[in-house]
Amino acid sequence: MCMPSLHEVQHRFKQGVLNEDPAFHVYIKKNKRLHPERLLQVYRNNYYISLTEALENIYPLTQKLVGKDFFAATAKAYIRCYPSISGDLHEFGGQLSRFLDDFPPTQTLPYLPEIAQMEWAGHQAYHAEESPVVDWQILAKIPEESYGKIKLQLTAACHLFAFKFPVLAIRDFCYEPHSEHLNLDSNGEYVLVTRRNMQIYFEKLTAGEYVLLLALQQGRHMQEACCMAIDTESTVDINIFLQKHFMAGTFQKIDWS
Structure with missing residues (x-):
């Protein structure tokens, strides 16, 4: 099997985190206690939690208007479309307004x-x-x-x-x-x-x-x-x-x- 390029590995990792693509599991070192799929799930959960919390801090009024559960589901969909591309969380979340414009569940809230x-x-x-x-x-x-x-x-x-x-x-x-x-x-x-x-x-x-x-x-x-x-x-x-x-x-x- 040919050695994949760094770019390919990074792309598969991104797909594994954002879209739960199992193809990345083969690159994870096996652990006696946790299966590679479980290890990636732990990382995925932390990733979504940290970015959702960042959005909650930036958009408290938006969250108040739609409710915590609805906002959490919206945040997950947003993260998949606009994943963080910076190590600085302060730079994450700037496309939410554009996202809400096209997000089907929020079309009844045109002011959002x-x-x-x-x-x-x-x-x-x-x-x-x-x-x-x-x-x-x-x-x-x-x-x-x-x-x-x-x-x-x-x-x-x-x-x-x-x-x-x-x-x-x-x-x-x-x-x-x-x-x-x-x-x-x-x-x-x-x-x-x-x-x-x-x-x-x-x-x-x-x-x-x-x-x-x-x-x-x-x-x-x-x-x-x-x-x-x-x-x-x-x-x-x-x-x-x-x-x-x-x-x-x-x-x-x-x-x-």
């Missing part, structure tokens, strides 16, 4: 992919690189004629979304016992997910506020970003909104050259 998308953003925000933030007092040093040229860079922890469903209302309804009746047919929500002082925040934005931050995140000048925001929402208070986010540490870099 957006809930997962928001939770993954919170996970990313928590582990985002720390960066110094812009001191709002620097604005006093900028010539007034240069205000329109200002470019602001959002921190790496900032994630912006225009959701089709009222994801924050769903979140509040699940976690706050005195929340009002939930209407899933209500309008979607604009959301900023960010980290401040090692705490994750999910903030609801108006349409104009969302457009303003998105334009700045895309590298547009202040004048253009403000015009886009006002065109979207004529009543948006840009000065108050920007002051709030300067104070909150939303921006990590400013340029007006």
